[in-house]
Structures are given as structure tokens and as C-alpha cells.
Amino acid sequence: MSSMHTDNPQTANAWPRLVADIGGTNARFALETAPQQIEQAEVLPCNDYDTVVDAIREYLKRVGNPKIAHAGIAIANPILGDWVQMTNHHWAFSIETTRQALGFETLVFLNDFTAQALAITCTAEKDLVQIGGTEPKENAPKAVIGPGTGLGVSGLIPSNAGWVALAGEGGHVSFPPFDDAEVLIWQYAKQKFGHVSAERFLSGAGLSLIYEALAAKEGVTPATLTPAQISESALGGSSPLCRLTLDIFCAMLGTVASNLALTLGASGGVYLCGGIIPRFIDYFKQSPFRSRFENKGRFDAYLAAIPVYVVLSEFPGLTGAAVALENHLQNHAPSRFADGMSADFGKTAQDKTE
Incomplete structure (x- = not known):
């Protein structure tokens, strides 16, 4: 898992959040309006968009352009750092540049099957x-x-x-x-x-x-x-x-x-x-x-x-992306640093090796 964020305690609990599950053919997007409340899910063909930013902007436009501070995205690809080169699609991008282009405070990317594993915890x-x-x-x-x-x-x-x-x-x-x-x-x-x-x-x-x-x-x-x-x-x-x-x-x-x-x-x-x-x-x-x-x-x-x-869950990738995003926000909350707790509290195993 790889993530980019800015620290803003005033928006740590901002809703809705954007969650997504991106494959080589289709990208499923939804809004998480409260913890594990997934709504307004839509599927967009990846080939219809030149970049991942274009696809995200199109989805947000379709749902009324809500203000998004935090996003978690599962993707069918290894996540080894900031640069993502999809193996089964032409999209290639920097996570940090994507976050800045969309104006998000937090953007978390993780492997799609790691997201499915996380989804088991709340199935x-x-x-x-x-x-x-x-x-x-x-x-x-x-x-x-x-x-x-x-x-x-x-x-x-x-x-x-x-x-x-x-x-x-x-x-x-x-x-x-x-x-x-x-x-x-x-x-x-x-x-x-x-x-x-x-x-x-x-x-x-x-x-x-x-x-x-x-x-x-x-x-x-x-x-x-x-x-x-x-x-x-x-x-x-x-x-x-x-x-x-x-x-x-x-x-x-x-x-x-x-x-x-x-x-x-x-x-x-x-x-x-x-x-x-x-x-x-x-x-x-x-x-x-x-x-x-x-x-x-x-x-x-x-x-x-x-x-x-x-x-048999309907949207396990979206659910797991939401879990990963919540874990990240909890781990990076200013109060945790004030209490002297580790910044990698609760991360995935891959996080801790990066």
C-alpha cells in the first residue's frame, strides 16, 4: 500500500469519502457517506479515459461534484511506491501528482486483492x-x-x-x-x-x-x-x-x-x-x-x-479500500503522534517494508 496525505485535523472525519476498485477493463467508483456505508456505485470503462484523473473527475461529476478530502483506491497492480504502471492497462501515474491534481488531502492506493482481504474483516x-x-x-x-x-x-x-x-x-x-x-x-x-x-x-x-x-x-x-x-x-x-x-x-x-x-x-x-x-x-x-x-x-x-x-459480498474491493483508508487516517491522526504512538500503527505488512 502507498499513500500521500497532508495533515489537517479539521477534515480528518470529513465525509463523503471516495472509494474505488480499478481493474484492467473497468473501474468501479462509489462514495462512502459514513463508516462502511457505500453508495452511488458506478462502473466506468477504463478505455474511455486517457488517465485515472479523467476517470475520477468524470465519476465525481456524475454524482454532483461533492467535496472530497480523502480517497482510497484498490487497483489490480502491485503497489511498490509512488509510481504506478498498470500491467493490464495503459494508465501510468504518480500517486502524489494525482492527489494534487484532484485536490484531495489523502489518497491511498493498495493492491486490489489486499483490499479484498481487508474486506473480510467486516463481511x-x-x-x-x-x-x-x-x-x-x-x-x-x-x-x-x-x-x-x-x-x-x-x-x-x-x-x-x-x-x-x-x-x-x-x-x-x-x-x-x-x-x-x-x-x-x-x-x-x-x-x-x-x-x-x-x-x-x-x-x-x-x-x-x-x-x-x-x-x-x-x-x-x-x-x-x-x-x-x-x-x-x-x-x-x-x-x-x-x-x-x-x-x-x-x-x-x-x-x-x-x-x-x-x-x-x-x-x-x-x-x-x-x-x-x-x-x-x-x-x-x-x-x-x-x-x-x-x-x-x-x-x-x-x-x-x-x-x-x-x-458473496457485492463490492469487496470498495469495502476493503474503505477499511484501508480509515486505517490510514487513524494512524496519521495528530492525536496519535501527540500520544507518542508509531506512525505505522496498523499498516499492512507491505507498508512496513517500504
Whole structure:
């Protein structure tokens, strides 16, 4: 996470605040009118605007140009300092220059999946669907993973300052095949790409890659299907190959999610975000995911106790951006410095390394 701000105690609690979630295709903007009250959300196509400043100004114009002092923006990009060069879009900008151009007092940018992890801390129970396990342990690490356009990976670690969101690139770890079928799929991907990451399979494009590899294995010409069409054909019973594709996809997700749970000691639960799983939630409950998640030899019982939740929140990126912005404002409030508390109180792990 990276942030730019000026100290003005008179506007520390100014509302509304601007929150946003920017991807490579679309940017979603909204106003936070009170703590976690997200209103007037709109989606703007990124290609319609030359710069991020243009897009923000257009959104603010649409909602009546309210006075904004503080803004928090999640973006599908690593945040390593002041300069942001989007990897899947042409926007490139300085955070400080953007803040000045818009006249904001505070502008916080963070990785979009770190924002999704932060959103878990205030997700309502109605927006969580439990897939196996028992009750989560209090004050224990939580694992967060989400297949979508890519594979997002994060974690929430408890501390005296609240939950610390881990910012990393865990979707790009090497994929571990579990059985002979997955070895063959892995070999197919390796021939195409060299290194085979978890994201190669656990994403929308990954679903298509698994289908393609299985078709090659069976010696048949694969139909030209989108990931959504593969899922529809699998659930509708019209294609055994599509059903096998979906089964293997869910089993692979079980492997990678359980590896993350073991790495973090995530007895506080595993949270599945992203746009793919909610599309077939009823199937997913009975899919190979949970049995594969628990299949870890001597640690079967350990994993069997860990609950897994599918997150159904409507705007997790916006919610997480709002949490990050509030944390930043609290940490930089003048009263905290007067009390001699550290300026990095409650920051994410990535903040503290910058």
C-alpha cells in the first residue's frame, strides 16, 4: 500500500469519502457517506479515459461534484511506491501528482486483492457460505484466496493493532500436481508456458486451459468455449469433458487452498473470493474441493477442522479500500503522534517494508 496525505485535523472525519476498485477493463467508483456505508456505485470503462484523473473527475461529476478530502483506491497492480504502471492497462501515474491534481488531502492506493482481504474483516455473515469444517478459532490467521481473472492470494494476521493484511503474489507460486491426471495437465501447460503457476489453472483462463489439456489427452478437438460456457455445459450435463474440467478445477483449488492454510496456520478460516466460485455455488458444495482440501496425510484432521467460506459480498474491493483508508487516517491522526504512538500503527505488512 502507498499513500500521500497532508495533515489537517479539521477534515480528518470529513465525509463523503471516495472509494474505488480499478481493474484492467473497468473501474468501479462509489462514495462512502459514513463508516462502511457505500453508495452511488458506478462502473466506468477504463478505455474511455486517457488517465485515472479523467476517470475520477468524470465519476465525481456524475454524482454532483461533492467535496472530497480523502480517497482510497484498490487497483489490480502491485503497489511498490509512488509510481504506478498498470500491467493490464495503459494508465501510468504518480500517486502524489494525482492527489494534487484532484485536490484531495489523502489518497491511498493498495493492491486490489489486499483490499479484498481487508474486506473480510467486516463481511456480514449473510455474505458467507460455509463449505465444511467446524468453527473458526478467534484471533487466529485467516487465509484469503480468489480465482477470477487471475489468482489472488493474501492472508489476515491478528495483531494488537487489528488485522494485518499480507500483500504478496502467491498466485504465481509453482503449481503442485496431486495425481496422474494433474501431472498430464501440468505437462501440457509446461510445454506451452515453461513455468506453470497456480494461476495458470486457477483462473478463468485456467478453466479453459484444463479443458484444452483434457481434450488433447483424449485425442479430440476441443470446442471453442468460454470459461462460462464450460461451466454451463458441465452443470447442464451436456458435456462429460466439461464436467471433468470443472471437477479438476475445484480439486486443484482444494490443493492450493489447503497449502495456504497450512502455511499460515489459518485456523481462523479460509475465505474464497473472486467472481468464479459464486457462479456455481450449489455444485461447489458437493464438488471435489473439500475432500481434496482435507487430503493431507498426517494433517487430515487439522485441515478437516478449518472452515472454508465462499464470499458473496457485492463490492469487496470498495469495502476493503474503505477499511484501508480509515486505517490510514487513524494512524496519521495528530492525536496519535501527540500520544507518542508509531506512525505505522496498523499498516499492512507491505507498508512496513517500504
